Amino acid sequence: MxxxxxxxxxxxxxxxxxxxxxxxxxxxxxxxxxxxxxxxxxxxxxxxxxxxxxxxxxxxxxxxxxxxxxxxxxxxxxxxxxxxxxxxxxxxxxxxxxxxxxxxxxxxxxxxxxxxxxxxxxxxxxxxxxxxxxxxxxxxxxxxxxxxxxxxxxxxxxxxxxxxxxxxxxxxxxxxxxxxxxxxxxxxxxxxxxxxxxxxxxxxxEEGDYKSEEDIENKLVDLFRNKERMYFMACSSQNIDRLVSVYRACKRSGRIFVIDPYTALVLHKLKKISAHIPQFDWGENMRIFFVPNSYTDKMAEDKSLFKFKSAKITYDQMQGVRNRLVIKDSYLTKQIFSKKGHLEGTTLIYSMWDGYFPGVKGFWEKNHVSVLHVHCSxxxxxxxxxxxxxxxxxxxxxxxxxxxxxxxxxxxxxxxxxxxxxxxxxx
Ligand SMILES: [Zn+2]
Ligand SMILES: [Zn+2]
Known part of the structure; x- marks a missing residue:
């Protein structure tokens, strides 16, 4: 051979x-x-x-x-x-x-x-x-x-x-x-x-401070139990293990994980593969913000967006429950919060490989958002x-x-x- x-x-x-x-x-x-x-x-x-x-x-x-x-x-x-x-x-x-x-x-x-x-x-x-x-x-x-x-x-x-x-x-x-x-x-x-x-x-x-997905989930629960602040969560929409960790931490701490339609669709597509993957219709710990980006437009065009309507949360509704939210970061979501001056007192949890961080660091610094790195390989x-x-x-x-x-x-x-x-x- x-x-x-x-x-x-x-x-x-x-x-x-x-x-x-x-x-x-x-x-x-x-x-x-x-x-x-x-x-x-x-x-x-x-x-x-x-x-x-x-x-x-x-x-x-x-x-x-x-x-x-x-x-x-x-x-x-x-x-x-x-x-x-x-x-x-x-x-x-x-x-x-x-x-x-x-x-x-x-x-x-x-x-x-x-x-x-x-x-x-x-x-x-x-x-x-x-x-x-x-x-x-x-x-x-x-x-x-x-x-x-x-x-x-x-x-x-x-x-x-x-x-x-x-x-x-x-x-x-x-x-x-x-x-x-x-x-x-x-x-x-x-x-x-x-x-x-x-x-x-x-x-x-380097191995980093958090050794496992379980460590990550527990650290997030510790953070989320403090009800004084809103969190942004930077993680990949296709890192399913991480999305599960965040969702579980939200459930354990009584928070709402706000995802974008793209992430909701990814999770939905995998529903038939595993019954343990969180879904948009699992109740109050998950909501979808219809961020007006090209991905959402594409889903509106082919009508797949409609399916997620029941879990929709609007920008104004988010303001009403600010300190219960963990918002999945996307380029436009953070821009909208920034433009409206609503990033004050927010923390970003950076949950991706640190090598990618320099590319986004400037935005968060400019908006005075504190950053925590919570990730494992x-x-x-x-x-x-x-x-x-x-x-x-x-x-x-x-x-x-x-x-x-x-x-x-x-x-x-x-x-x-x-x-x-x-x-x-x-x-
Ligand atoms: Zn790989
Ligand atoms: Zn590889």
């Missing part, structure tokens, strides 16, 4: 791995890079309007024969681990005859993102998988594992061919709302794994990675999704096999 890491052997983002056995080829993930060649933030708009060939020449698209539109497809399928752009962001370029295997939750979120123009990928030729149920694709037998991650319904893959077993960890962690999946994996790890492709996002990063801590490796006991560990592959040997022992981007290795 042959393994090629097209990208991701020494960076986080843009992940793409290829396996080849006999006449079969599968790709795992096909993500947009997060950094450019200078390790500065990758800016895809620089490449707008460029053709596939130009994108290959500039290194944005990996050179993979039989993958792209306009040539005879020779790649059997793509296995997609989860709905983060650094794993699926380039899929719109692949030949639409090549099927993409993904989780049902992943499909829903990509469809929402496509509807709002956040991705060109339409999730057209997709095959939703059943977790823990093996399927055959060409010479490969694939078993999808559900894992805990900040991306929803994230998968790891066990891939078997030629008597070898490869385990692709995908992005995962042990400290989210589905940490039980990690514990189960330690108790019943996949057996006889020859090669473990292991993510290492946390290498070179979407990725496994080093100690959890070690536990994971000890449980699986792979013959070899191959670093992926990390800026520090060279740290693996000191952490996991001398069975680490470093594979460079673009290098095809026999395994």
């Amino acid at each position: 042959k393994l090629t890491i097209h990208r991701g052997s020494e960076e986080i983002g843009g992940t793409c791995v290829e396996l080849q056995s006999g006449g079969s080829r599968v790709l795992i993930d096909f993500g947009l890079p997060l950094v450019d060649e200078n390790r500065e933030q990758f800016d895809f708009s620089r490449f707008k309007g460029k053709s596939k060939d130009e994108l290959i020449l500039s290194g944005v698209l990996p050179r993979i024969k039989g993958l792209y539109e306009g040539e005879q497809p020779t790649v059997n399928a793509v296995l997609l681990s989860h709905p983060h752009q650094d794993h699926y962001g380039l899929l719109s370029f692949i030949n639409s005859r090549i099927p993409v295997y993904l989780s049902e939750g992943c499909k829903e979120l990509i469809e929402v993102s496509h509807f709002f123009g956040q991705t060109n990928y339409e999730a057209g030729n997709v095959r939703p998988v059943t977790v823990w149920e093996p399927f055959q694709e060409g010479d490969f037998n694939v078993t999808p594992y559900l894992v805990d991650h900040s991306g929803f319904a994230a998968l790891a893959f066990l891939i078997e061919a030629e008597g070898k077993r490869i385990f692709y960890s995908g992005d995962f962690r042990a400290h989210g709302r589905k940490g039980i999946l990690f514990d189960n994996m330690l108790r019943r790890p996949p057996q006889n794994v020859s090669y473990l492709l292991l993510e290492g996002s946390m290498m070179g990063r 979407g990725h496994a801590y080093i100690d959890d990675l070690k536990k994971f490796v000890r449980a699986i006991e792979p013959e070899f560990i191959i670093p992926i999704h990390t800026f520090f592959p060279e740290k693996y040997p000191e952490l996991f022992g001398d069975n680490v096999m470093i594979v460079k981007d673009g290098e095809m290795v026999e395994i």
